[in-house]
Amino acid sequence: MADLFDMTPEPAEGGKEAPRPLADRLRPRALSEVIGQDQVLGPEAPLGVMLASGSLSSLVFWGPPGVGKTTIARLLADETDLHFVQISAIFTGVPELRKVFEAAKLRRANGKGTLLFVDEIHRFNKAQQDGFLPYMEDGTILLVGATTENPSFELNAALLSRAQVLVLERLSLADLERLAQRAEGELGRGLPLDGPAREALLEMADSDGRALLNLIEQVMAWKVTGKLDTDALSTRLMRRAAKYDKSGDEHYNLISALHKSVRGSDPDAALYWFARMLEGGEDPRFLARRLTRMAVEDIALADPQAQSICLGAWEAYERLGSPEGELALAQAVIYLALAPKTNAGYAAYKAARALAKKTGSEMPPKHILNAPTSLMSEQGYGAGYQYDHDAKDGFSGQNYFPEGVKRPVLYSPVERGFERELKRRLDYFTKLRLQRDV
The missing domain is CATH 1.10.3710 (post-AAA+ oligomerization domain-like)
Structure with missing residues (x-):
């Protein structure tokens, strides 16, 4: 009987294996083949030390898509001789979890441990996350979770106390170039791109290794003679949309970058982050509200007109809509960045609230x-x-x-x-x- 939740693919009829995507064919077979992530895989890094000591704890991988979370989890199972089981929080409910735990118990009774990899673990609710705890504590499973969201906000404190959070970083252009060279070696030929076009292709991947391999697979399928330049590549291949989740980490990261650029009096950086958020699909009304907050919090009475500028830009956007109204907001961004800054009023307000709380009903x-x-x-x-x-x-x-x-x-x-x-x-x-x- 096949093992429950065994992820090994079944062979196709007639014994022939169906064509495999390039990303699957290039999946590393050992941790030493993983590109990037030296900060967790190096000899003195957390995973390197754990493996060297023969003591692997439950883990949570936090990082963007396409940086190797699933691959590293699978290779950890190989390195520690644990049975690898992969589930996704999106498609798995309580009945399926019970089956996973029961299968892990049977496996453990037969002398085999289980590494349970849970993709998108942050999508499990509190009760579901609590359900992992007894099986982690008694050694039925070694949990490896993967999330693109900040674990501090999305995962239970009880689960986090039993797992080590490891941050996986975006792949650099150098990492992507190594991956592209590996793909060319697998395919037996080079990309039909000139230097600038090759660099443009790497940038289109937006630090996502899996996305890069999918793009390379598309380019390699074209029947072309010679090398394509950047314009030809852009005509044939749509630029990949930047990763942006209006309710997730990227949302908070980018608004923080915008706010701090304004506070740091850098109009160019502020405009860049403002544009990044608009390109990602952010609601301009949210940006109008945050700009007004910046005027009140960081500029305040150093330039009383700043608040009026923001409210005027907000009203202009409501009357004009997109895209014309966004220009009014952009001008407010520039004004705020170049305005004199003070938080004296903000500090005075917080001090007054603290004093009012302390003195009670005097x-x-x-x-x-x-x-x-x-x-x-x-x-x-x-x-x-x-x-x-x-x-x-x-x-x-x-x-x-x-x-x-x-x-x-x-x-x-x-x-x-x-x-x-x-x-x-x-x-x-x-x-x-x-x-x-x-």
């Missing part, structure tokens, strides 16, 4: 409370209040904090942009307050 000082009734007047409400318009310089210098609360310094403006003027005013009132206290 009453305002009585002299700034209104006294609409005689009883309140008798209690001293409003007594001693000084009307600032009648005071010298229009400033009384009275205390407005609760009695017993030491006057704090919450707002400390910087010497940039319009906030320089606000600092001058604040220093002026601080000086007057000190004179009134003398």
